[in-house]
Amino acid sequence: MPLRGPVLNGSGTFDAIAARRTFGDELLERFPFDAFVSKTITLAPRQGNPPPRLWETPAGLINSIGLPNKGLEGFIESDLPKLAELPVPLVVSVMGFSHDELAQLVARVGERDEVAMIELNVSCPNVETGLVMGADPAETARAVERTRPLTEKPLIVKLTPNASEPQAVAAAAEAAGAEAVSLINTLKGMALHPRTRSPWLGGGSGGVSGPAVRAIALEQVYTVARAVEIAVIGMGGIQTGRHAADFIEAGAAAVAVGTESFRDPAAGTRIADELAVISASERGISEAPTSPAGTRART
Amino acid sequence: MRTLAPFGRRLARVAAVERIGEYSIVWAEDAQGPADPRPGQFYMLAAEARWGAGLDERPWLPRAFSFCRVEAGRMGFILEDVGPGTHRLAELAPGDGLWLTGPLGVGFAPPAAGAPLLVGGGIGVAPILCWSDELGPQARVLLGFRSAGHAEAASLFRGQITLATDDGSAGRRAYVTELLREELDADPAATVYACGPPPMLEAVRALCAERGVTAQLAMESGMACGFGACFGCVVPTRNGYVRLCVDGPVVDAGELETALVTGSGH
Numbered sequence: 208m209p210l211r212g213p214v215l216n217g218s219g220t221f222d223a224i225a226a227r228r229t230f231g232d233e234l235l236e237r238f239p240f241d242a243f244v245s246k247t248i249t250l251a252p253r254q255g256n257p258p259p260r261l262w263e264t265p266a267g268l269i270n271s272i273g274l275p276n277k278g279l280e281g282f283i284e285s286d287l288p289k290l291a292e293l294p295v296p297l298v299v300s301v302m303g304f305s306h307d308e309l310a311q312l313v314a315r316v317g318e319r320d321e322v323a324m325i326e327l328n329v330s331c332p333n334v335e336t337g338l339v340m341g342a343d344p345a346e347t348a349r350a351v352e353r354t355r356p357l358t359e360k361p362l363i364v365k366l367t368p369n370a371s372e373p374q375a376v377a378a379a380a381e382a383a384g385a386e387a388v389s390l391i392n393t394l395k396g397m398a399l400h401p402r403t404r405s406p407w408l409g410g411g412s413g414g415v416s417g418p419a420v421r422a423i424a425l426e427q428v429y430t431v432a433r434a435v436e437i438a439v440i441g442m443g444g445i446q447t448g449r450h451a452a453d454f455i456e457a458g459a460a461a462v463a464v465g466t467e468s469f470r471d472p473a474a475g476t477r478i479a480d481e482l483a484v485i486s487a488s489e490r491g492i493s494e495a496p497t498s499p500a501g502t503r504a505r506t
Numbered sequence: 507m508r509t510l511a512p513f514g515r516r517l518a519r520v521a522a523v524e525r526i527g528e529y530s531i532v533w534a535e536d537a538q539g540p541a542d543p544r545p546g547q548f549y550m551l552a553a554e555a556r557w558g559a560g561l562d563e564r565p566w567l568p569r570a571f572s573f574c575r576v577e578a579g580r581m582g583f584i585l586e587d588v589g590p591g592t593h594r595l596a597e598l599a600p601g602d603g604l605w606l607t608g609p610l611g612v613g614f615a616p617p618a619a620g621a622p623l624l625v626g627g628g629i630g631v632a633p634i635l636c637w638s639d640e641l642g643p644q645a646r647v648l649l650g651f652r653s654a655g656h657a658e659a660a661s662l663f664r665g666q667i668t669l670a671t672d673d674g675s676a677g678r679r680a681y682v683t684e685l686l687r688e689e690l691d692a693d694p695a696a697t698v699y700a701c702g703p704p705p706m707l708e709a710v711r712a713l714c715a716e717r718g719v720t721a722q723l724a725m726e727s728g729m730a731c732g733f734g735a736c737f738g739c740v741v742p743t744r745n746g747y748v749r750l751c752v753d754g755p756v757v758d759a760g761e762l763e764t765a766l767v768t769g770s771g772h
Contacts, residue, residue, distance in 0.1 A: 225734025225752045229610055231510040239514075246737075254746055259768050261728050261738035265563035268730055272737045275747065409768075417566070469731035470552065470568055472607060473514025 210296065210461065212241040214451065214479040217442050217465030218300040218326060218365065219246045219272065220416075224289050226472060235294055239475030243293050244463070245286070247300040247328045248316075250308045252278035257409035262398040267417025267444070268466055269396045271410030274302065279312055287321055296323035298363065306353045317358025326363040326389065327354065341367040341392075344379035351383035361386035363440065366431070368394050368420075373427050374434035381435045389440035389463065390431060391424045417466040418444040425457055432458020446474070448481020452489075455482075507544040507613040507756075511733075515568075515607040517554060520598045521580050527658025529629065530587070530596045533580040534604050541576065544613030545637035546701075546724050546756040548572045550732040551583060553594050554603025565591035568605065570729045572701070572755070574632040575639060575662070584632045584659065610732045611755050613637075614722055617697035621646070625686055625710055627702020628652065631659050633724045633756075634701055638663060646689060646696075650682025650706070683709040690717050698759075700724070707765035714759055721759035725750055727767055741767045 216239075223243055227234050255275030262269040277285060282299075290297050299316045303309030309327065316322055329341030329350060340346045347364065355362060364380040366373050368391040377388045393414025398407045406412065424443020432439045441459030444466070445451050451462045462482075467474040518534040532551075543549075550568035558566045569591040571583040587596040598604065614637050616622075622645040626634035631649060638647050647667040651657035654675035660667055668685055669677025678685070683706060690696060694717060700710045701724035714721040727739040727750045740747035741754070743761040748754065759765070 219737075220735060222734045222737075225749070228508075228752055229511055229733040230513040233510075233513040237513050255737065255740070258738075258740055258742075258747075259728060260740065261730050261736070263564055263567050263730075266558065266566055268567065268736075270730075270736065270738060275737055275740075466730075469736055470566075471515040471605075472731070472733055472735070476514070 210241040212479055212483075213455070213461040214240055214475050214482070215242045215298070215440065215461055215463040216240045216244050216468065216475060217463040218244045218328065220465035221468050222246060223293055224286060227289070230472070235292065237473065237476065238294050239468070239473050240295060240464070241461075241479070242296045242298055242323065243290065244298040244326060245290065245300050246276060247274050247302045248276045248279055248282045248312070249274060249302050249304070250279050250311055252276065252281055259407060259409055262407050262413070264396065264398065264415060264417075265419060267415055267419030268469070269398055269408065269413040269415050270393070271408035271413035273410055279315055283315070283319065287319060291321040297321055298324040298326050300326040300328050300365070302328040306350055309350055310353050310357060313354040313362075314357040317360050322360060324361045324363055325358065326365050327351070328365050329367070341365070341376060342370045344372075344375045347376050348379040348383040351380050351385050355384035363387040363389050365392055366390035366427075367392045368423060368427055374431045377431045377435050381437045385437060387438040387440060387460075388431060388435065389442065391420065391427050391443045394420055394423065416444070418446060420444050421450065425453055428454055428459050429457040445478065448478050448483075448485050451478050451482045452485045507546070507615050508611070509540050509543050509547065509609050511608050511610060512538060512540075515550070515605045518604045518606045520600055520602040520604050522600055523596070523598055526584075526662070528586060528653075528655045529584050529659055531574065532583045532585065532595055532598055532604070534583070534606065535579060536581050536606055537579075539581070539606060540609065543573055543576065543581075543609035545640055546572065546613030546633045547609035547611050548732070548755060549583070549606050549608030549610065550729075551595060552605040553598060554605060557594060562590070565594060567730050568607065568732070569595070570610075570726075570732055570751070572633040572724065573609070574635045576636070584629060584635075586629050607732060611751055612753070614699050614724070614756050618720070620695040620697045620720070621693060623686070623689055623693070623696040623698050624648065625682055625698060625700040625702070626650070627682055627700075627706040628656060630702035630706070630724070631662075632701065634699065635662055637699060638665065648682050648685040648689065650680075650685070650702070651676070681709070682706065683713060686710060687713060690719060694719065698722070704766045711759045711762055711765045722756050723759050723762070723765055724756050725754055725765065725767065
C-alpha cells in the first residue's frame with residue numbers, strides 16, 4: 208500500500224469526524240496523517256467504560272476508555288461515508304471477542320471499497336477479553352488464519368506490549384499471513400484516587416501512553432523488526448521527527464502518532480515535516496530519495 | 507452555537523496577568539484565532555515553557571478553560587491556582603508564550619422563550635461573564651462564591667448582579683441556588699444558564715427540573731485533547747455518554763439524570 212508519507216495516527220487517538228466538527232474543512236486541507244486509522248469497532252455497539260477515564264501521569268496519560276463505538280453496522284452506515292471523504296487511505300481497526308466475531312467484522316469491512324487496510328486489534332488492554340488473543344502467539348495465529356481468507360485487503364496486527372514475547376506474537380502473525388504488525392498498544396497501568404485511595408479510573412486499570420512509554424516501545428519495535436520480514440508500524444510516545452527517525456532506524460517502515468495529537472491536533476504534520484528534514488540531511492544531497500518522507504508534498 | 511477553531515495549536519502571547527482576589531486572569535493576544543468565539547466555548551491552554559517539567563513532570567497535557575471575555579484584541583481566561591496546570595498558568599508573565607487550541611465545543615444558545623437568568627459559581631463565572639456581556643441588561647445575573655476574596659471577580663460584571671457567599675463575607679450568606687429559587691418564584695418562565703462546581707450545577711438542574719424550567723449547563727470534565735479524539739471527557743446523559751468537548755461543554759439540563767459528574771481533573 209503506497210502512502211504519501213510515513214506518519215499515521217494510532218487507532219483511537221484521533222476522531223476525524225469530531226475533529227471536522229471542531230476545525231471544519233481546514234482539517235481536510237491540512238490533514239495531519241498519511242493514512243487514517245479508525246477507532247476500533249466491535250460487532251455490537253459499546254458505551255465504553257464509566258468515567259473517570261483519564262489520569263495524567265508523569266510525561267503521559269493513563270486511559271480507560273473501553274472501546275466505545277457504534278458497532279459494525281452503525282459504523283458502516285454513519286461513520287464510513289464521512290471517513291471516505293478524508294484525503295488519505297483509510298485503515299479500519301476491528302476487535303472481536305471471539306474468532307467468529309472477528310471473522311464477521313473482517314468480512315464485512317473487507318468488502319467496502321472505502322477501506323484500504325484492516326487492523327486487527329488483538330491487544331487492547333482495557334477490555335478484559337482483549338488481552339487473550341494478542342498475548343499468545345498461537346491465539347494470534349488462529350485469529351489471522353481465520354480472517355486472512357476473508358478479504359483481499361492487507362491485514363495489520365496491532366501487538367500488545369503486555370505479552371511476554373511480542374516478537375513471537377509478531378512472527379506468528381506473519382506466518383499466518385498478516386501483511387504488517389503495528390506496535391505498541393498501551394501498557395497496563397493504574398492510579399489511585401488522591402483521597403479515597405481506591406482506583407481512580409472507572410474501569411479500574413487503564414493503558415499508559417505518551418513519552419513515558421517511548422523507550423519501551425522503541426525496544427519492542429527494534430526486537431520485532433528483527434523477528435519478521437513484514438512491515439512494522441512503530442508507535443509509542445513519538446513527539447518529534449527525531450523520535451520518529453529513531454523508530455524508523457529501529458526497523459519501522461512507518462510510524463504512528465497518538466497521545467501527542469492530544470497536545471496538538473496538528474502534531475502529525477509537524478512530526479512528518481521534522482522527519483523529512485532529518486531524512487533529507489541524513490541521505491545527503493547526492494543520493495536519490497529512499498524514504499517515503501522524501502516524496503511528501505505538504506500544503 | 508459553535509465558532510470553528512483554526513486547525514492545530516498556535517502560540518499566543520500573554521499580554522497581562524491580572525490578579526483579582528483569589529483568582530487570576532490570563533489575558534492572551536490571540537492574533538491567529540477567530541475574534542468571535544461563542545460564550546461557553548473553551549480553549550486548551552499550555553504554557554510554551556516549563557509545561558511538563560514540574561513535580562511529577564506535570565502538567566503535561568493542555569488544560570481546558572472557557573474564555574471569560576474578549577476585549578481590545580485580548581482574550582481572558584480566569585483561573586484559580588489549585589493544581590500543577592493552573593499553578594503554571596497563574597505564574598505566566600507578560601510576553602510569555604501560551605499555546606492555544608480553540609475555540610472548542612458548543613456555547614450557550616439564546617433563550618427560545620423567557621428572560622435569560624444567569625447563574626455563576628466560583629471560577630465558573632468565566633462563561634457567564636461573556637454571556638452577560640452579550641445579552642446585556644435583559645439578563646439577570648446571580649453569582650455565588652466561597653468568600654469575599656473569591657467574590658472580587660463579581661466586579662468584572664458590567665451590569666447589576668446579585669451576590670452570595672458561603673460565609674457571608676460579601677453579599678448574602680447563601681448558596682447561589684437559593685437566589686435562583688427566589689428568582690424562579692418571581693419569574694417561572696425564565697431560561698437558566700449556569701456554570702459552576704458539580705454540586706451547584708446539580709442543585710440548579712434539580713431545581714429547574716422540579717419547576718419545568720429550561721436550563722443550559724456549562725459543564726466540566728477532565729480532558730486530554732478538547733476536540734473529540736480521546737473520548738475521555740464523557741458524562742452520562744439520558745442518551746448515553748456524550749463527550750463534553752464536542753457535544754458540550756454546554757448541555758441541556760433536561761438531558762441529564764444528574765450533573766454530579768466525576769473525574770474533573772486531579
